[in-house]
Amino acid sequence: MSGWILPPSVFSEGSVTIDFQALLARSPNPYVLLDSDLRIVWMNDAYLQVTMRTRDKLLGQNMFDAFPSDPDSESHRQLEASFRRVFASGKQDEIALIRYDIPTPDGGMDVRYWSATHTPFADEARKVAYILQHTVDVTELQTLRAMRDEMGLIQRANAVQARNLDLAEEAGQFKSLFEQAPGFVAILHGPDHEFRMANAAYHKLVGGRDLLGKRVKDALPEVSGQRFLNLLDQVNRSGKPFIGRRLKVLLQNDEGTEVQERYLDFVYQPTVGEGGTVSGVFVQGHDVTDQVESEERQALLMNELNHRVKNTLAIVQGLAMQSFRQMPGSEVPRQTFNARLAALAAAHNLLTTSNWKTAGFIETVRSAAEASIGEDLARVHLDGRDFTIAPQTAVSLSMIIHELCTNAVKYGALSVPEGHIDLSWTIEDEQEDYRLIDLRWEERGGPPVQQPASRGFGSRLIEHGFSTERASGVVIDFRPTGLLCTIKAKLTNASIVS
Structure with missing residues (x-):
């Protein structure tokens, strides 16, 4: 089977619309998505449950760092070899049975046996960019193998297999994770930062302009005089991500119109190709302009309120001084009152x-x-x-x-x-x-x-x-x-x- 290119995220036919991102996330079968560096970039809840981990402990971790094993062990070599075959051939690879123990929350190790399927996902250049791992915990099957005839364990395994959704069909809808992402997403390729992919939110941010196949400086000429191209060059050279918080960008939504100020939270994440060299930049972020402007308005109102309260306190202090002045022996009470103010x-x-x-x-x-x-x-x-x-x-x-x-x-x-x-x-x-x-x-x-x-x-x-x-x-x-x-x-x- 050749490497899959991510298809549309939402499938519609007639009045029926299916969000395959939500479907995959809710699947009872464990799924995890790895990039070309075997870093974990996504997993569903079933995967978190079976591995006894939390999402924040796994995202961005290398698979072998998240689930360490002896590099000389059979399980480590077996899993590593399967990943290499997928990247080399661009074809799906299966491991019928592998022992791979999982660390438990109390610091121990839980002996586990798995059946794993690795499905490649290619980028526009037909290079494998991601691997979707579908795992089935067969520990119980392996442990009770001697009792399978009495307990009908084979029949049970067949029933579980029958309930599993067809992996190819699920993988065919995986692009929804990108296209329907609430934040803007784009994939840039090469040292000139050529657009290979941009989701709906990114197109909306830049006024629906034609991006694919164009360099950033050509597709978005107004950003050339700003710092963003330099940041992209820096990420491409260093191989280190850049995280921007509330950075101002001037964008021109339509040709001939004035540029608009927008504020963005974003990350430039380098993507690594064959040989370990940086092949491009993965862009992901959110437009936080409304939030920034709201906070600026609130700060202005708070400063005005503070100014008025200070004026009020000054008036109260002045009234008190006039009132105390007419009272014999009022100096000490007046000082006490002023101190409390x-x-x-x-x-x-x-x-x-x-x-x-x-x-x-x-x-x-x-x-x-x-x-x-x-x-x-x-x-x-x-x-x-x-x-x-x-x-x-x-x-x-x-x-x-x-x-x-x-x-x-x-x-x-x-x-x-x-x-x-x-x-x-x-x-x-x-x-x-x-x-x-x-x-x-x-x-x-x-x-x-x-x-x-x-x-x-x-x-x-x-x-x-x-x-x-x-x-x-x-x-x-x-x-x-x-x-x-x-x-x-x-x-x-x-x-x-x-």
Whole structure:
């Protein structure tokens, strides 16, 4: 059988339309697709199940790296020889029985016997570019061979064989994996980057222009003055892939029209031909223009919101100064009020940089403390894992840290040069939908402290904590050696920073 050239991905006849990509992916039979370097480029769920692997652990791996075996073993030589025959002849090759053990998740090896069929897929130049491996796990058949007459194992094997879809028919529809891909895909050949294949998404990106058989610089002349041709040359020379993130490209969809800005996520992957030399570049990516423009608009709105909030805080501060000025002995309350406004503004600035989505716990603590005690921040020792918290939690935490810092400066460890503060936190319980945080503020080296006769706003704010969930709570211990404040907080939307 000659090497198959990938056919159309979707077959339609009358009112019947079949997506063969989805059909192959859902097949109960294991399939894996290898490129000319025996790298794994696709597999279906049945293959993942039978090999006890995950997709991210296999994609891009060489077959013999993903499933290592002794190069001198019979199974290794048998499999390698089958691949060589396919590449050399361009014809399908079969291995009736091969022992090839599979690593188990616990680190052991599972003895397995297989029957394998290797089907070639050729590119436009009739060179084998991919091999589709169809494997059948016959371990049970091999193990129970002595019992096959009693158990009717041969009949069972025949029944399984009858249920299998015809491999040639399935392979004939395999091109759907490329043509119907949601991202743009193109195959370029040679040092001049001649288009050999481009899917519908790629044609849509470039305005439906005629591409096949043309060089990139001829088919897309507007990109010649941009960096993309240089990147293609670099991949062709080095044999190393290039990954682009949100790169701007100017494209002219129709002749005579103005160029348009587009933003692309893409990869240039070198393809290797006979002799191990780079024969071309495989292009795959997504148009992320809408996402980039949406984020730019959001950033503009957030900056405008931040500007207006700062103006509002400035107005509030001005009103407070006018109001306090008329009250005898208002200097200390005015300073306290201004300091709390500054802490609130620091929390707001921190959240604005993250578009009010989440804030880092450590950065929130550090920002609030620095706004309150300035250079004395060096006397506060932080110890704990970082994680993200919701905006409202960040604001509450900032105000609590501000009050603790202010009290430490007035009455506690920061009121004397030798004093310091240990601020530590641990994650007592880590579940999928919440984290239970245990925070400990401990002052050392300061003057003896006593419980105040009355509770002010700051004390009530600290005692409220930064979570309203059950299992949250605050304990303030006015020990003679220094204040100890412990806060337990159940955070339903905290996320650990790796």
